[in-house]
Amino acid sequence: MALKESEAIVLRTYPLREADLLVTLFTRLEGKVRGVARSAKKSKRRFGGALEPLTYVRAFYEDRERQELARLDSCEVLESPLAAEVSYPRAVALSHVAELLDELLPDREPNDAVFRLVISVLAGLRGSDLWMPVTYFDLWMTRLMGYLPELSECNVCGRALNGSRAFFHALADGLMCAEDKRLASSEMSSESRKLAARMFLAPVEGFAGTPWPKAQGADLRKFLIQALQRHIEKKLVTAVMLERISS
């Protein structure tokens, strides 16, 4: 079969047999593709640092007859996360992007909007800024996957929430007004709702350069993670890790 060529983001690798690696790629051409990199574990010569998570690569792979896994022929590094300093918070943020893509994207379904989002967010994660790109990514990823409810009205009674308090709950979709909120709900500030509205109108670069403490948009991120977790029906490992980062 013919060798395919595509830009791709490396999501995860797992050891397979003695010397091989099972690699999950998010390719621009075909979406999420899983393939085997022969001898990648034993001999780093062929792939070098190209299979590190969140490396932006040009991947060459081919499908094999009656086999679900592709054969990964080679990868050319276009941009490595190792080019900038890997602090612990940055490593968690990068892993968060990888986990969301791996959990949310269906196999072999191209999604150019998500691909462009990842490329721009990875660029944003090159610096020490962490909470802005993570918030932007969580928001857009939730929307592009079709899991984002309307943020301007109560999901129960339909009343407009603009200017009034809004609440959310881990087990319920959408936002709720003060009358319809469930017991033990969290509140989403109107600043965070305005922030989300602004993030839908501007690229990630538009938010760079201004200080962004962890508290900013924390309620929005919590709301988004809860929505995503309801849809995939499992906990996101890196969401807890992000929560534990102190600043």
Next chain:
Amino acid sequence: MSRFAEPMARLIEELKKLPGIGSKTAQRLAFHILRSNDDDAEALAAAVRDVKASLRLCSVCNNITDVDPCAYCASATRNQRLVCVVEEPTNIASIEKTKHFNGVYHVLHGLISPLHGIGPEQLRIANLARRVEAGQLDEVIIATNPTVEGEATATYLSGQLRRPGLKVTRIAMGIPVGSDIEYADEITMLKAMEGRREL
């Protein structure tokens, strides 16, 4: 229903749990043990039992040892003020092979790995931090792998350990000896340039 007698099936099952051992190899090994004489089989069983009973982690450096502190930490000829931090006990052998390192070690038994839920609090670094705190060290060399996980761990450690009078260093990364820079990928070349030294 297994096609082997129960004790044989059990031995094969146990052998299969070893890394790199598949069904075929496990069967071959099991039949080899069955055919070997009683003394050899007993010696193998005893060696497996003893390794679990007598080996433990060195209280100073976390290396696997049968005496505490381990041979490196107890050595009078090694520089006890120079510590090389590695991910696994097996990494020590690679560094010892050079015959050019005369310091001691600290074994982390893992790296920071956010995708697996492993953060800094799960790393074994308390005894290393105590050595630093007590002013017992001049230099800590961080020799974790040049991967995202290895780098995140190194960066975290250097931030935690930094004290006046203590040097924290990272092993160099770059072009493998005897290879050709023409075949180095972009990131390896970048690291090699960053880690250049004056001649």
